[in-house]
Amino acid sequence: xxxxxxxxxxxxxxxxxxxxxxxxxxxxxxxxxxxxxxxxxxxxxxxxxxxxxxxxxxxxxxxxxxxxxxxxxxxxxxxxxxxxxxxxxxxxxxxxxxxxxxxxxxxxxxxxxxxxxxxxxxxxxxxxxxxxxxxxxxxxxxxxxxxxxxxxxxxxxxxxxxxxxxxxxxxxxxxxxxxxxxxxxxxxxxxxxxxxxxxxxxxxxxxxxxxxxxxxxxxxxxxxxxxxxxxxxxxxxxxxxxxxxxxxxxxxxxxxxxxxxxxxxxxxxxxxxxxxxxxxxxxxxxxxxxxxxxxxxxxxxxxxxxxxxxxxxxxxxxxxxxxxxxxxxxxxxxxxxxxxxxxxxxxxxxx
Numbered sequence: 412x413x414x415x416x417x418x419x420x421x422x423x424x425x426x427x428x429x430x431x432x433x434x435x436x437x438x439x440x441x442x443x444x445x446x447x448x449x450x451x452x453x454x455x456x457x458x459x460x461x462x463x464x465x466x467x468x469x470x471x472x473x474x475x476x477x478x479x480x481x482x483x484x485x486x487x488x489x490x491x492x493x494x495x496x497x498x499x500x501x502x503x504x505x506x507x508x509x510x511x512x513x514x515x516x517x518x519x520x521x522x523x524x525x526x527x528x529x530x531x532x533x534x535x536x537x538x539x540x541x542x543x544x545x546x547x548x549x550x551x552x553x554x555x556x557x558x559x560x561x562x563x564x565x566x567x568x569x570x571x572x573x574x575x576x577x578x579x580x581x582x583x584x585x586x587x588x589x590x591x592x593x594x595x596x597x598x599x600x601x602x603x604x605x606x607x608x609x610x611x612x613x614x615x616x617x618x619x620x621x622x623x624x625x626x627x628x629x630x631x632x633x634x635x636x637x638x639x640x641x642x643x644x645x646x647x648x649x650x651x652x653x654x655x656x657x658x659x660x661x662x663x664x665x666x667x668x669x670x671x672x673x674x675x676x677x678x679x680x681x682x683x684x685x686x687x688x689x690x691x692x693x694x695x696x697x698x699x700x701x702x703x704x705x706x707x708x709x710x711x712x713x714x715x716x717x718x719x720x721x722x723x724x725x726x727x728x729x730x731x732x733x734x735x736x737x738x739x740x741x742x743x744x745x746x747x748x749x750x751x752x753x754x755x756x757x758x759x760x761x762x
Contacts, residue, residue, distance in 0.1 A: 518537065585629060599657040
């Protein structure tokens with residue numbers, strides 16, 4: 412029996428499958444709703460062998476100019492067991508080609524680089540790609556450990572800064588409402604300007620907060636009603652995933668960014684998560700701060716693409732030039748399409 416790809420349109424049922432497969436927060440319904448409001452379309456499907464669901468994936472679809480049509484992307488997915496990986500990926504690729512006319516199916520699974528999944532991905536016709544969205548080099552903490560075990564991996568100065576912050580009058584708790592969210596956004600703007608990185612428009616973050624609800628907690632450091640620092644997460648049943656973080660100038664002076672990170676770890680453990688993913692390590696100051704919380708690093712499988720169109724080679728050349736932003740990428744792909752179409756017409760039979 413060939414497994415069938417079946418749409419899932421029920422939010423509760425979908426999120427239930429995410430937890431059943433120990434899936435990543437970026438596969439949650441609310442994350443897809445946010446992406447759907449900001450330039451993507453969403454297709455949530457189950458892969459079923461008879462009555463058994465052997466896999467699931469939330470596909471994000473970005474329209475591209477002719478002849479490329481669309482990119483189909485699965486962030487931190489699909490979700491399946493090792494034994495079903497190859498057949499699930501084959502069926503998803505066929506679905507992406509037929510339903511969405513995709514130029515490629517791009518996946519960035521929540522699987523370790525040295526796991527048995529790697530061979531199954533290659534066997535399904537996928538190839539490694541540099542068109543990376545989510546950074547595979549990261550730091551993942553085991554939240555089943557005790558406080559002492561977690562702190563044992565930290566530097567001495569980090570432990571001291573955490574203890575100092577936790578002894579202060581600062582209150583560490585979850586952000587409760589829209590008014591406090593606006594404080595979060597104000598600090599995030601300050602942090603981005605100070606560190607020199609780009610951010611989305613504010614409505615994007617408001618949509619995450621409302622679409623994910625309890626699955627997107629923000630842990631804040633409050634001095635009375637005033638927010639000093641925050642760590643913003645998304646969480647599924649097993650995995651907590653850092654989205655954003657920021658600290659005010661006053662918060663930096665008091666080093667409450669150490670305390671808020673520690674409070675986030677403890678809060679996610681209390682909520683039942685067993686993994687805490689710091690969401691990527693680069694060679695920058697933010698990553699240096701993250702690396703103070705452990706002595707190890709983790710490497711996930713990375714970005715893999717399966718070509719679905721004869722135009723894939725042109726697409727694959729254009730996209731690495733556009734990693735600074737998807738909008739820029741769309742312009743480059745459109746330019747590439749303009750260059751290749753005259754050649755295609757010349758090669759058509761009868762021309």
